[in-house]
Amino acid sequence: MEPIDEFFGSFEGGDYNIVKETKSKKKNIKKVKSTKLSAEIEESDDEPAGKVSKLLHGEDEAFAKFLENEDPNLLNVEDGDLDDSEAEADESDLDKKESEFVGDENDADDFDDADEPDDVVDQSLIRGVKKWTKLFESNSATIATCRSLMRAFVQVSSPMVAAYGSNASKLKIASGENHEADDLLLASIVDLAALHLKPTLNKLLGTKVADKRDMPYNSLPKWVNIATPLNKYFTSCSKIVEASLQQPLTYKILKHLLVMRNYLMCYPKVVNQVVKVVSECWADRSNHELEISSFLLLERIAKLDMEQYYQEIARKAFSAYLKKAAASSLETLPKIAFMQQCLVQLFALDINFTYKQAFDSLKSIVLLVKAVTIDKKKEMQPELCSWKTVHTLYLWVSLYGSIKNYGILSSLVYPIVETIKEIISYACGPRFYPLRFHCVDMLTMLAKSTGKFIPIFQHILDIFSQTDFNTRPKKLSVRPFNLSGTVRFSESDLTEKGFLDCITERMYRLILEVMNLHAYSIASPELFLMPIVHIRKFLKVCENREYCQKFKQLVEKMEESAQFIASERERVTFSVQDADEIKKWEQSMEKEGKSCISKFYKKFVEIEAKNKAAKNLSYSNSDNEMKSYKKQKKYFKTNHSMISKKKGKKKGAKNV
Template sequence: MKMKKTKPARKKEETKKHVTKKRKQLKNVTTDEFFSQKFEDEMNDDTINKQDQDMYEDDARSSESDMDPIEHKKSLMRLKDTDPEFYRYLKENDKNLLEFNISDDDNDSSDDIKSSNELNTRHIPNSNLEVASDESDYEIDQDNEVKDKKKLTLQLLKTWQEEIQKDKSLKTIKCAVGAFHAALQTVAESADPESLQYKVEGGAVFNGVVQLCILYLPNAFKRYLKLSSETQFQAHKVKRFGKVKSILKSYLLDLIKILQSVTSTNILTVLLKHLHQMLPYTQSFSSLTKPLLKLLLRLWSTGEETVRVVSFLSILRIATSNRESVLETLFKAMYVKYVENSKFVSLTTLPGINFMRHSLIEIYLLDNDLAYNHAFLYIRQLAIHLRNAMTLKRKEHFQAVYNWQYINSLRFWSELINLSRNDSMLHSLLYPLVQIIIGTIKLIPTPQYYPLRFHCLQILIDISKETETFIPVLPFLLEILNSYDFNKKHKTVSMKPVPFICVLRMSKSQLQENGFKDNVIDSIYKLILENAAKDSHTVYFPDLYIPCIIQLKAFLKRCHIANYCRKMKQLLDKIEENRTFIETERSKTVMDLRNMSEIKNWENKIKVQGTSLLKFYESWIKIYQSQKLKLLTKNEDIADYSLPSIKKLKKGKENGEKSREESSEESDFDIRIKSNEGKLEKRSKPRNRKLRANKDIKEDIDLPTENTDIVRDIDSNDWD
């Protein structure tokens, strides 16, 4: 039989279990966390006494008030009476907590503090503390003064400007390059001010640093390296180059960075001109060539007009100096940029596309043999696109040919062959290129694509003129006169003519306008006249243009529109006049058709003498080019369409006007029209009164009748 434990024994055993439990908790709980946990545990214990409860409430309040040090010390000392075993445990495992000191100078142990009066003692500072001296303040000011030495001022820049023009050492150059780097880093996103040699603050100082480098650094580098003033030099072969190499490379890298971030056209132009001066130094650093060309190609293809020109001059200088390593990369990169930027052609983008094409030709002509390799591949690619469109006849394949990128590529390769040397290998690509252009014309021979046909025919005429190669152009022009009905009435009147300069395809609504027929006739007139003027001195002119004369006469019989007939009649007269002239000159001499040199000499004689057809074309083309220039500069006037003008009438200046205002309720605005007397008698009386009232008004506009065209014609008498 078990003996019942006495009350003291049970209490002792419960206390032992309690301490064991606390020891387990303390293994993973910090000292500060322990107090709050102990408070929560013992608040739920049924055997807790009131004295302990008051102690834990005090601890909780002390924790809420951020544990006041004196109260914290009191609570620790009370543990000795309320929970002796836990106090003993803390003394063994966390002695530092019990030896808590209120102040740093208090060296008494926690066991010696026995009363609350001792705990309330205030902290008294040590009398041996040192007072801050004036020397420490001087040291801080001295540091600030050292930092202020890095700060750039306009006065310092002015001093550098005077020194850099006279000093032949590297000291001022280093200062200028370091200041330029610091100025660039101030506007960079990831900049470390501590690593910079100088401190640039304010826009005036920034501009002063950039101006100092742009104006004086090129000559300073030349003076230090003892280079001549020639445009081409090799800096890396100079003895002193090793000392300036790192500085020069750092400056060129910073110059490329600032060019990448600048957007202002004026600033870009100034920096690009400075870069053009520094380009000879870039030959010494092959790693800079690729990022530099990438930047220049972007500006050449997308920048403003001045930026494009200066960028191209820099590209040309790099290409001529590093021809072997750079040319092949330039050929491919520049052609791709040209094709990418010629996708959309308008009056605003056309000048930029023309500039890119002409400048690209200049680069390709630097090496004809290397240009032949690229031309062969790209012309073959154009032929593959055309073959797919002709065989597969799908919409996507037609679109791959009938677009501006394809036409501009044909124009580029044709102009490159025209401008290349006669003995160049590029001339061997002339025949396949002409066949591609002719195939492009025949792909979709509908009126909708007449503008594209005219662009291709213009390319063929240019090739024939420059290379003196015969290309049959007339059949494609005369086919339009025979197949298209110019007599049918137009459904709508175009308020302004739609030029074919920036158009490849006409919409269905544009086909119904009278402006479409006008432009077609004008284009045929121009191309036949240009082609005839090109051949006007040749010995075969009378025989070649017999079919053209026959078909022009047939067109004049079919066509009932007076303006179109006048144009074609004028063209026919000029061709027949030249035909008669050549036949007369041929009859004067006897030539052996097998002797090509004799025929060539005779043709040159006629060409020097000049033909009436060529003179007419040269005078006509000047007016045409001026009109085209007005159109490209957006100064085209719509006066050619003779639209009626609306003018406000001034009251009280004409006698008949007063009676007109009293007899009718018309407004003060009136359209001034030249009256037709033959039709006035058939009109009703109110209509006659109105026209009689307008009799004294100046009549300056002719409205077209139904059967006449409203495009003005050029009188042949003006050119005689």
């Protein structure tokens, strides 16, 4: 059996016989034409040879006779030249007809008919989708059915993506008559593939053997039948995600790629393209479903092949996080927090690579601190006191809260603490209080996750001596300051009333968090001594009753907790050197939960959450009221101007 016969023999439904018939028709047409030509030549011995001479004698006999008298060979044109061109045209028509019949099993209407209108192709594809659904639901689908489904997906998606040009991320959907129909058709094909493609391929290829032996799927014997259409299918999926046609469609395709990840890993080039496209989708999209599905796909690809893809995925994700962090604002903070959690989950997979990445980023921050503090380079100050450094430090600090076994990362705790302290000591003015609060928050997170003692109270209590809480504000603030969305204050912010209010609230919360951190420590009476002394000095000087009531409450709680721990500490039999016994004692005290500070802190967090929800509702309502007021104002202005114009015209007419 020849290779051509083998190729066409794979198609069922009489397609192979049709191809043979078309070939025999070609040969018969050539034979008939050659016999006609020979008969015509024999009959026309007396007349000038060829079709050119016949045409000339029929149209202009005088000119034909003139040519014969001058040179008789001019009209002896070979008829074979003309007839061969006609035969070639007939052959091309037959080839087109032949391409209409040749196709896969269950692929009655061919999808490569470029000459047919779009409506005919769409109807054929709709009929094909209905036929494939019946085959998949009845468990009678074959490899040819899967191939046809994938080819249909490629055919429908390729013109939609190609319409957007090379830079697909900046393009918008082109308006066309059949655009909605194409979207519905593509969505139906994607739904069908997401439901039935993987289980059918698993059944037909026999992937259970490959899963048991940890073999790649491309080593299976039947993989050759599906290799090329599956490659095109995955590339078109990545192009659709890159083009960002519709959010529901891209979400379905990302979920489908997540399910088909074992098949996807057999194509390294396609995997690199998918990683690039999906990482951009994870970083740039605002839809939460797309963010989660894209990150899950990246994480599963990294887990399947840690050596080849993990480091590339982690580096791309980290660079995207830094880009997003550099342009941080109140609107982008939830997105940055989500990216931070995703990166923590990625870096937890390989601690050695994470150590190298953390060491390099901390080294760059330390060099910035050195350039600003020691070398006195003022132009480097904005880069040091920026959101990029803050979010980078937040990332490495939050990493310790999610990893149980730190390993080599435990050696980076001390450098992180020292860099944060250097930033606090440099940015010590009132304008950089938000940056100071962020740094204190990072130190509390690090002390809580690692269990190591870090002195934090002094960085908060220094604010009492640096600011005058008795000064009267020059301006009234419209809204309270949100310190989570700023790194520094402006000069005008320092003169507003909301400046002192937000500082006292933030200090109150941070002191309470540190108190809760040391509530069950055996050394809490000594640790609470310094803040009690500083706050009492502040209470003697401060004239604002609200501020005095807040900090006086903290002093009372610290004194009560210190007395409780001191009384419980007197009953202990072990010495100061028994570190294990001290840890056990602190853990037992924490389980009992008798400390007044921990109870007060829980109530405070609950009340704060309720107040935040109420504030968000009031702000949204006020914004809506302002928008409606502005619309009404514009409406009245336009009506007033129209009425005044009409009155002016009437007055002018009367004067005339």
